[in-house]
Amino acid sequence: MVNAIRYTSSGGRISIRITDSSHDESRFASVSITDTGVGIAEEQLPFLFDRFYRVEESRSRHTGGMGLGLAIAKEFVEAHRGFISVQSDVGRGTQFTVYLPCA
Ligand SMILES: Nc1ncnc2c1ncn2[C@@H]1O[C@H](COP(=O)(O)OP(=O)(O)O)[C@@H](O)[C@H]1O
Numbered sequence: 001m002v003n004a005i006r007y008t009s010s011g012g013r014i015s016i017r018i019t020d021s022s023h024d025e026s027r028f029a030s031v032s033i034t035d036t037g038v039g040i041a042e043e044q045l046p047f048l049f050d051r052f053y054r055v056e057e058s059r060s061r062h063t064g065g066m067g068l069g070l071a072i073a074k075e076f077v078e079a080h081r082g083f084i085s086v087q088s089d090v091g092r093g094t095q096f097t098v099y100l101p102c103a
């Protein structure tokens with residue numbers, strides 16, 4: 001959520017959607033955060049969850065951040081046997097979805 005705000009300029013839109021979904025016969029509660037921000041290039045996506053990784057443009061921008069947020073989020077979600085997915089288009093925006101198993 002902080003990322004969505006940080007990487008979306010004023011006038012953009014950020015939305016949150018909470019729903020239930022199934023994957024491999026397991027049920028999950030999913031929380032999607034979608035923004036209309038700067039987006040992330042496809043070749044960067046595999047590294048986003050690495051500790052201290054920040055996309056080139058963010059390093060030079062005054063947006064703070066140490067590149068730890070997504071690494072911590074991933075560890076936390078996986079400790080709960082969930083997972084995170086990301087979809088993004090440069091210049092259009094990003095959607096992160098956290099899936100947490102429902103008993
Ligand atoms: N919603 C987003 N829109 C665009 N880029 C993002 C978004 N979320 C994360 N990123 C990119 O992924 C990098 C890693 O994110 P994160 O681990 O939260 O670190 P940071 O502390 O830099 O926010 C960020 O530096 C940024 O380049």
Ligand SMILES: [Mg+2]
Pocket residue numbers: 002003065068069070
């Ligand atoms: Mg962050």
